Amino acid sequence: MARVIHVFRQPDRFVAGTVGEPGDRVFYLQAVESVRMVSVTIEKQQVAVLAERIGSLLEEVHRRFGAEVPDGVPGDLVDAEPLTVPVEEEFRVGTMGLGWDAESKAVVIELLAATDAEVDESVVLDDTEEGPDAVRVFLSPGEARAFADRADRVVNAGRKPCPLCAEPLDPNGHVCPRQNGYRRTEED
Numbered sequence: 001m002a003r004v005i006h007v008f009r010q011p012d013r014f015v016a017g018t019v020g021e022p023g024d025r026v027f028y029l030q031a032v033e034s035v036r037m038v039s040v041t042i043e044k045q046q047v048a049v050l051a052e053r054i055g056s057l058l059e060e061v062h063r064r065f066g067a068e069v070p071d072g073v074p075g076d077l078v079d080a081e082p083l084t085v086p087v088e089e090e091f092r093v094g095t096m097g098l099g100w101d102a103e104s105k106a107v108v109i110e111l112l113a114a115t116d117a118e119v120d121e122s123v124v125l126d127d128t129e130e131g132p133d134a135v136r137v138f139l140s141p142g143e144a145r146a147f148a149d150r151a152d153r154v155v156n157a158g159r160k161p162c163p164l165c166a167e168p169l170d171p172n173g174h175v176c177p178r179q180n181g182y183r184r185t186e187e188d
Contacts, residue, residue, distance in 0.1 A: 003131050004133045005134045006036075008038075008136070008138065009104075009138050011032060011137055011139070012033055014137050014143070015030055015147065016029055016042075016047050016154045019083070023170060027041065027042050028042065028083060029093070030084060031135060031137050037084055039087050039088060039089060040091055040093050041089045041093065042111070043093075044155055044158075047154065050148075051147075054148040058141055058148075067100075072145070077142050077143055090135070091113035092114045093113070095132075096110065096111055101138065104138060105141075106138040106140060107139045107140075108136065109137045109144075110136045113134065162178075164176050165177055165178045
């Protein structure tokens with residue numbers, strides 16, 4: 001079957017978001033352009049890494065190519081709205097690609113579907129017929145900065161970390177490895 005690549009050259013919206021309660025959240029990336037919408041499932045750690053790498057890429061692009069990159073998120077690009085519903089998973093993200101398109105002066109993010117087979121690097125950011133399905137999004141530097149900022153907020157909006165071990169605290173309690181499994185009670 002031929003590879004499907006969903007391309008969003010001027011998305012109205014590209015955001016990270018979640019469905020579910022902290023501790024049981026499913027992470028999504030969602031691209032919307034006109035009447036087209038694609039949502040892909042992604043791991044929390046992948047969202048965090050993507051946000052970090054976008055920040056690094058923007059710094060590098062500014063340094064090497066002199067591209068105009070905002071230091072902060074432009075006010076008109078802040079997106080605090082929830083994901084657009086219905087959220088229907090197109091695929092689960094396996095491999096991610098990130099690049100700079102000098103011609104359009106845009107950050108290019110490519111999300112490839114997870115597969116059991118090894119992914120050849122040549123299919124990332126390429127239009128070859130073979131390879132996993134993909135979503136490719138082009139963002140201005142300001143939009144990329146806004147995406148990374150929101151992605152950081154979404155990742156950090158989960159459960160508070162334990163002050164001793166940094167593992168997430170559950171509402172039902174937490175057995176901290178730093179306390180050797182000891183759980184303090186009112187009588188102690």
